[in-house]
Structure formats: C-alpha cells, structure tokens
Amino acid sequence: MLLGRTAGAEAVVQDVAFGRNARLTDPSAREEFASTIVPRFGTAYENPVRAWWLDPADLLTITRSADARGLDVLGSIHLHPDWHRLGPVCERNRPLSDSPTPMDEHMFRSSGWPVNVVCYLESRHGGLYYSLAAWDDDCLRLPLRVNHS
Incomplete structure (x- = not known):
C-alpha cells in the first residue's frame, strides 16, 4: 500500500506498507476470483499467485497505523514480472x-x-531492470517523480 499525503493536486507517497495475499485463506477472495475474476479476465487468474488479494485484516492494520502517523492510504503498488518470458508456455x-x-x-x-x-x-542482459508507471482510479496515467533521498 502507498502511504502519504496530498499536497494540492499531487499525492506525495512517503512510505510503503506490505500485506499478505489472502487468496488461499479468505473465502471471500476465493469466491470473487471463481465467480467474477476468472470468468471475466481469463484462466490465468486461477493461479493464486498470479493476482493479489490484500488480506482485509492487514489493510485495517495498515490504515490504522497510517492514521496514527498522520498519513493516508493513497493507493496500491504491485509488480508485473516478465512472466511471458519466464512462465509457462501458455503465458507467452x-x-x-x-x-x-x-x-x-x-x-x-x-x-x-x-x-x-x-x-x-524484467530480466535482460544478465540483470534485473524495472520501470514504474502511476495511474489514477480512472486508469489515466499520472506523472511520476521519484525522490531517492
């Protein structure tokens, strides 16, 4: 989860919090994937490690901790690996x-x-490379600036 504050029209991420994947343990998650996600987005989402469902208890803990620090939950971050190169043939x-x-x-x-x-x-030329992109809740690209201080 991305934690931070808004500054005018900008969201300033100040911290990242991690939670567990509840896909294997939460009946609601299993039901949502079986009844909605897999039929709508394909059988790739039958794989419980292919998509993440944040444990609701972890989200509550993260939200309470952020509140105590004067931060807001601004959004999410997740990874897209180069699975189409490394995964099974059906993913290519x-x-x-x-x-x-x-x-x-x-x-x-x-x-x-x-x-x-x-x-x-992605794995290229013997190294691991990454790129980042930010999106709003309407799936419009947001400007992204990274401060490494």
Whole structure:
C-alpha cells in the first residue's frame, strides 16, 4: 500500500506498507476470483499467485497505523514480472508492461484510490531492470517523480 499525503493536486507517497495475499485463506477472495475474476479476465487468474488479494485484516492494520502517523492510504503498488518470458508456455501470448492490464483497470476503478503504481520487472542482459508507471482510479496515467533521498 502507498502511504502519504496530498499536497494540492499531487499525492506525495512517503512510505510503503506490505500485506499478505489472502487468496488461499479468505473465502471471500476465493469466491470473487471463481465467480467474477476468472470468468471475466481469463484462466490465468486461477493461479493464486498470479493476482493479489490484500488480506482485509492487514489493510485495517495498515490504515490504522497510517492514521496514527498522520498519513493516508493513497493507493496500491504491485509488480508485473516478465512472466511471458519466464512462465509457462501458455503465458507467452500475454506480455506485461508497466501499463495496467484489464484486471488492473477493474481493480483501480473498484478501489477508488487516487494512485496505483505498476512496477514492471524484467530480466535482460544478465540483470534485473524495472520501470514504474502511476495511474489514477480512472486508469489515466499520472506523472511520476521519484525522490531517492
């Protein structure tokens, strides 16, 4: 989760908080994927590590901790690996990037969070490379500036 504050029209991310994937343990998550996600977005989402469902208890803890620090939950960040190169043959026709997938668009619009970051990771030339892109809850690209201080 992306934590921070708004400054005028900008969202300033100050921290990142992590939670567990509840896809294997939460009956609501299993039901949502079986009844809605897989039929709408494809069988790739039958794989419980392919898409993340943040544990609701972790989201509550993250939100309370952010509130105590004077921060807001601004949105989410997730990874798109170069699975189309490294994964099974059936995934080779589904290349990923730092752009949202149709499933991401569904989640961004459903969550209503103002900032959603996609980090694309790829293995090239013996190294690991990444690119970042930010999207609002209408799936419009946001300017992204990174401060490494």
